[in-house]
Amino acid sequence: MENKNILSKIKLIYWFTISIFSIVILLFIGAIFYHIEPSIISFTFNNNTTISETIEVKLEDNTLIKDGIHVNTGLKEGEGLMLVVQNCTSCHSAKMITQNRATKEGWRSMIKWMQQTQNLWSLGENEEKIIAYLAKQYAPQKKGRRSTLSNIEWYTLE
Ligand code: HEC
Structure with missing residues (x-):
């Protein structure tokens, strides 16, 4: 009886730890995404600025x-x-x-x-x-790449 009780407590602690650990990992992944692309969060809070402005302009004028x-x-x-x-x-x-x-x-x-x-x-x-x-x-660009080098003095390797 005593043993069973301890076992179930251990199980409880085990699952508790796993859950906390998963949450921390998810937060960490979220933080990485936010670091790479902050707009995933600002988009939801702030979605009425840039995007709708361009659309309005398109429709209006x-x-x-x-x-x-x-x-x-x-x-x-x-x-x-x-x-x-x-x-x-x-x-x-x-x-x-x-x-x-x-x-x-x-x-x-x-x-x-x-x-x-x-x-x-x-x-x-x-x-x-x-x-x-x-x-x-949209004329062709006059100078694209630099022109080929001329008058190069080659020297022989010894
Ligand atoms: C009836 C539809 C249509 C109209 C109107 C049209 N185009 Fe196109 N155009 C196309 C299609 C289809 C392609 C090929 C798209 C692709 O390759 O994905 C294309 C491709 C192009 C390309 C790329 C060509 C290349 O060699 O890569 C240019 C530049 C272009 N169009 C300019 C114009 C210009 C300038 C006008 C106005 C005079 C115009 N288009 C109007 C259908 C159209």
């Missing part, structure tokens, strides 16, 4: 430009911007454009490719304006 950037799409301000917003952002994100750079010919052939294969509509007289905007705002 499609012409809003801030620091030379069209807020809704991220495209650069410039002549023809709204034509591009209207014709080029309904199938894919404007990132397709902002991550690309090309000359007029390059943009023209991308548009032609989309018209032939992706059901892009005919742009009519706006095509030239759109291409002019793209080639101006």
